[in-house]
Amino acid sequence: xTQPKIIVVGGGLAGLMATxxxxxxxxxxxxxxxxxxxxxxxxxxxGGINAAKNQKGEGDxxxxxxDDTIYGGDFLANQxxxxxxxxxxxxxxDLLDRMGVMFNRxxxxxxxxxxxxxxxxxxxxxxxxTTGQQLLYALDEQVRRHEAEGKVRKFEGWTFLSTVIxxxxxxxxxxxMDLRTMEVKxxxxxxxxxxxxxxxxxxxxxxxxxVCTGSAQSALFQQGVDYANGEFIQVHPTAIPGEDKLRLxxxxxxxxxxxxxVPRNPAEKRRPxxxxxxxxxxxxxxxxxxxxxxxxxxxxxxxxHRIVYQEKLGLDxxxxxxxDVTQIPRETLKRKLEGIxxxxxxxxxxxxxxxxxxxxxxxHYTMGGIWVNGEDQASNVPGIYAAGECEYxxxxxxxxxxxxxxxxxxGGGLAGAAASKYAKNLERGAAxxxxxxxxxxxxxxxxxxxxxxxxxxxxxxxTIWRELGDxxxxxxxxxxxxxxxxxxxxxLRTLQERYKKINLSDRTKWSNxxxxxxxxxxxxxxxxxxxxxxAVARNESRGAHxxxxxxxxxxxxxxxxxxxxxxxxxxxxxxxxxxxxxIKPRARRYDAVK
Amino acid sequence: xxxxxxxIIRVKRQAGPKEPARWEDFSLKWRPSMNAIxxxxxxxxxxxxxxxxxxxxxxxxxxxxxxxxxxCAMLINGKARMACSALVDHLEQxxxxxxxxxxxxxxxxxxxxxxxxxxxxxxxxxxxxxxTYDLGEGPRVSPEVQEKGYPLSNCxxxxxxxxxxxxxxxxxxxxxxxxxxxxxxxxMHPTGAMNKRERLEALMGPGGIQECANxxxxxxxxxxxxxxxxxxxxxxxxxWKQALLGWLLG
Ligand SMILES: Cc1cc2nc3c(=O)[nH]c(=O)nc-3n(C[C@H](O)[C@H](O)[C@H](O)COP(=O)(O)OP(=O)(O)OC[C@H]3O[C@@H](n4cnc5c(N)ncnc54)[C@H](O)[C@@H]3O)c2cc1C
Ligand code: SF4
Ligand code: FES
Numbered sequence: 001x002t003q004p005k006i007i008v009v010g011g012g013l014a015g016l017m018a019t020x021x022x023x024x025x026x027x028x029x030x031x032x033x034x035x036x037x038x039x040x041x042x043x044x045x046x047g048g049i050n051a052a053k054n055q056k057g058e059g060d061x062x063x064x065x066x067d068d069t070i071y072g073g074d075f076l077a078n079q080x081x082x083x084x085x086x087x088x089x090x091x092x093x094d095l096l097d098r099m100g101v102m103f104n105r106x107x108x109x110x111x112x113x114x115x116x117x118x119x120x121x122x123x124x125x126x127x128x129x130t131t132g133q134q135l136l137y138a139l140d141e142q143v144r145r146h147e148a149e150g151k152v153r154k155f156e157g158w159t160f161l162s163t164v165i166x167x168x169x170x171x172x173x174x175x176x177m178d179l180r181t182m183e184v185k186x187x188x189x190x191x192x193x194x195x196x197x198x199x200x201x202x203x204x205x206x207x208x209x210x211v212c213t214g215s216a217q218s219a220l221f222q223q224g225v226d227y228a229n230g231e232f233i234q235v236h237p238t239a240i241p242g243e244d245k246l247r248l249x250x251x252x253x254x255x256x257x258x259x260x261x262v263p264r265n266p267a268e269k270r271r272p273x274x275x276x277x278x279x280x281x282x283x284x285x286x287x288x289x290x291x292x293x294x295x296x297x298x299x300x301x302x303x304x305h306r307i308v309y310q311e312k313l314g315l316d317x318x319x320x321x322x323x324d325v326t327q328i329p330r331e332t333l334k335r336k337l338e339g340i341x342x343x344x345x346x347x348x349x350x351x352x353x354x355x356x357x358x359x360x361x362x363x364h365y366t367m368g369g370i371w372v373n374g375e376d377q378a379s380n381v382p383g384i385y386a387a388g389e390c391e392y393x394x395x396x397x398x399x400x401x402x403x404x405x406x407x408x409x410x411g412g413g414l415a416g417a418a419a420s421k422y423a424k425n426l427e428r429g430a431a432x433x434x435x436x437x438x439x440x441x442x443x444x445x446x447x448x449x450x451x452x453x454x455x456x457x458x459x460x461x462x463t464i465w466r467e468l469g470d471x472x473x474x475x476x477x478x479x480x481x482x483x484x485x486x487x488x489x490x491x492l493r494t495l496q497e498r499y500k501k502i503n504l505s506d507r508t509k510w511s512n513x514x515x516x517x518x519x520x521x522x523x524x525x526x527x528x529x530x531x532x533x534x535a536v537a538r539n540e541s542r543g544a545h546x547x548x549x550x551x552x553x554x555x556x557x558x559x560x561x562x563x564x565x566x567x568x569x570x571x572x573x574x575x576x577x578x579x580x581x582x583i584k585p586r587a588r589r590y591d592a593v594k
Numbered sequence: 595x596x597x598x599x600x601x602i603i604r605v606k607r608q609a610g611p612k613e614p615a616r617w618e619d620f621s622l623k624w625r626p627s628m629n630a631i632x633x634x635x636x637x638x639x640x641x642x643x644x645x646x647x648x649x650x651x652x653x654x655x656x657x658x659x660x661x662x663x664x665x666c667a668m669l670i671n672g673k674a675r676m677a678c679s680a681l682v683d684h685l686e687q688x689x690x691x692x693x694x695x696x697x698x699x700x701x702x703x704x705x706x707x708x709x710x711x712x713x714x715x716x717x718x719x720x721x722x723x724x725x726t727y728d729l730g731e732g733p734r735v736s737p738e739v740q741e742k743g744y745p746l747s748n749c750x751x752x753x754x755x756x757x758x759x760x761x762x763x764x765x766x767x768x769x770x771x772x773x774x775x776x777x778x779x780x781x782m783h784p785t786g787a788m789n790k791r792e793r794l795e796a797l798m799g800p801g802g803i804q805e806c807a808n809x810x811x812x813x814x815x816x817x818x819x820x821x822x823x824x825x826x827x828x829x830x831x832x833x834w835k836q837a838l839l840g841w842l843l844g
Contacts, residue, residue: 040657044660094729103740107737133662141721209658462635466639505651
């Protein structure tokens, strides 16, 4: 038998962990990534990573972590695998610690933990205010070590275009494009793991990095890989508005004591510092006395929208509220929040240690993603696995802060091990697949490029993308109304029509970013429709999905997973039950004891 | 009505490594909090030069847009810095954008910094763990070591410190300050220290630490404020100690 081989697409936390596990299992890996893996979006994560280590004597347990995650996710997540993740979390922290992550320490030299949203425990390990960067680097270093030993080959600066699926509907490899030479090439592999991250670009501006377009997920979807719970989009309550990006102000600012407020008087003209306590409205603390500033994200986001749009209390009549850390001792700010405060200072030119920050909710995370089974991260197409933010498994209808990094590492590890096992046990490996399937896929993709490069039209891809972002942000984020969602879908369809007439302002064949972007845009438009149609159909409110016309959670009709399928080149929504065998669904209320 | 404010950008263009370089000027509409990346995006949406000629969008690298991924380093008004945090209002116009000069050019403002990743391999910049299976907690680390190590581990591999270093040139293979600082980081960690010798040795051949001529440009160019000269001094001491010891023990 020939040596099995695995392809990993994406080198964020999930992809790197998958790579390490496969290399450890003795299966060589080809690792593909648009950006050098060390520059993946995971570097942006600031706040921390959850694990119930109970190191503060609070009686925290992995069961409580499990319960918080399920409850926070409004009971939409399949429970058994979430339980396994919470149980594995303390071991994951140990592993990262052994890899040399510079976590913050207590005076005893143990890891320090902070509080995050949606829990009452100090459960979040952190490395300054750049935890994601630190964790990504640790995994990047381990992968580099495997690379130096010849177990991993990196293809950085390549973009995934599609998979190669044989006549038996089994994945036998991928088709990718070198972003310098613009060459399209196929690569055989016995299994492919996708860890391509978030989809922020579909919403135009978000807290995500530039390459988080969801293009890979959409390409997979169009090849028959199902996409689940697309309508669940997390909007982070505290982002710094910006024209190019909504830069996140991490929940850790509130975890360390930051308070959200607006002046009670909408006509307030004094500087924030000069507004007396009694004239400040700490609305989260008033409305949710138990969790206060640390209510889950969907709740905080809607509260801020209510303050701005209904109570008309936005700062200076604008869409912004204060996030105030000025009362926290300077020394604590320096030790625990320096990184994120620097971001504010750098991009706004205002010192947040002196003056409260102005923030507003911004699109942040997708709970939905590639459908995978509840066992080992396998999709519905044999040989295709997914892990990290690009899949849907762990966060239900709303993700808790600091739970993504742990799910990326857990899911990535699981996928790496499972895909290795699958590859080793394949009766007929990819090497024996006829070259016809590979040639056909390559031709199909080359044709697309040729068409884009040669066609004359009147539409600019960036303009279409801006309009896509605007319509998605306006109608498919915080508050969803069926009439508007339907209008949004109609708009998406016209954008798809206009897309057919795009004209590339760059037709060269060397490092042509315009061509790549145009390809991604086509995929983004399709995924945008999956999200929107899922939202239209779901007539209830659950977690991040909020419809004022259907304000309650409706377990009788909607305790089910949306599973979108690509049938005859169109989107079809199907549903399947949620596995709630471990914790019985109960009402989710953060204004009262749970 | 007040005239709308304009931003004038001058970009050094080069279609590929072997193509001739040329300059193009662009005039963009000013908005508050504009940075260099926003300018490049404006140009991509409407690639027309200041004198009305149609051109192609500019190729450049970016990802995080918050100065943490290290992608977008370039020369802005002659200074090596990150484009995403270069605020237009703080820059003199015309704003000149050029690719970094110490790395192979790809196209326009994009360069290839693979050399840095290869150097990380050379110095074994990792903790040699036995495996990812459960082996319990890591070694205890004092807050003091953490507070020293954490800033070092903030290096985003942007390459600015190499760009400004006179010793990084076509005549040698100097790994540069970033890599030396990484050696210090890994040698500081209780487990990493077990391979301290190997890392120091890797820094002693051609392109190693002895190439440093103490110009101290690196520390001023680092967007992360990493104490690079301190790292170089410390690693240098350790390397000498090791060399001397080797010589004494013959
Ligand atoms: C600002 C911010 C702060 C956050 N803070 C936290 C936090 O404190 N705690 C927490 O738990 N979570 C946090 N999150 C969420 C978390 O960071 C992400 O969900 C997580 O990092 C995603 O990791 P990933 O491995 O799935 O993907 P990513 O890190 O996004 O990596 C995706 C990879 O896929 C590659 N890729 C994508 N498309 C293609 C393609 N077509 N071809 C080839 N390669 C491709 C990319 O190059 C990249 O290597 C935060 C998110 C943001 C935006
Ligand atoms: S040390 Fe500083 S300047 Fe050098 S690569 Fe790292 S972050 Fe950039
Ligand atoms: S885009 Fe990441 S550092 Fe500028």
